């Protein structure tokens with residue numbers, strides 16, 4: 001299994017994969033919409049390729065941390081592995097590679113809304129412990145996490161602002 005950049009040829013397969021992983025279309029719609037936004041980072045839309053079959057996908061896009069001054073940070077969303085390929089390290093490989101690429105690019109911080117049992121193994125901590133808050137009042141504190149990278153500085157605090165494309169997926 002290798003991790004590589006997503007290409008336009010992968011888009012239909014990525015859509016099938018994301019829909020299968022989440023069991024609904026909202027996250028696949030989100031991926032399609034995010035590719036069209038200014039926040040899209042082509043270096044950070046990655047697929048896990050097993051002998052020519054796309055078995056996993058991850059996307060990191062730019063969002064804004066409303067610190068003083070505001071700073072561009074990354075949102076990790078979504079990450080998807082075909083159900084038949086889950087629990088074999090594919091998701092971990094995608095996350096680790098994405099975080100390494102983000103660090104090399106000089107990105108300071110990655111934000112994720114996700115499973116509190118899963119992300120701490122990659123160095124994610126509760127965002128609230130660093131003074132970073134989500135725009136959604138109803139999500140559990142432990143599900144909103146951040147991973148600081150080499151370029152992070154302590155003044156990076158405040159509320160995270162997501163583009164509207166995220167609203168539909170978050171509210172479902």
Ligand SMILES: CC(C)(COP(=O)(O)OP(=O)(O)OC[C@H]1O[C@@H](n2cnc3c(N)ncnc32)[C@H](O)[C@@H]1OP(=O)(O)O)[C@@H](O)C(=O)NCCC(=O)NCCS
Pocket residue numbers: 021022078079080081082085086087088089090091092093113114115117118
């Ligand atoms: C979450 C997901 C990306 C993980 O990828 P994966 O390749 O299955 O994960 P890995 O093999 O790297 O890691 C396996 C670990 O993840 C944990 N894990 C998998 N899905 C999980 C979930 N929904 N909640 C909590 N932990 C989960 C497993 O329990 C396992 O933990 P262990 O190592 O302590 O036994 C994948 O299961 C998936 O696509 N799920 C459906 C979509 C989804 O929920 N995406 C993430 C949204 S935050």
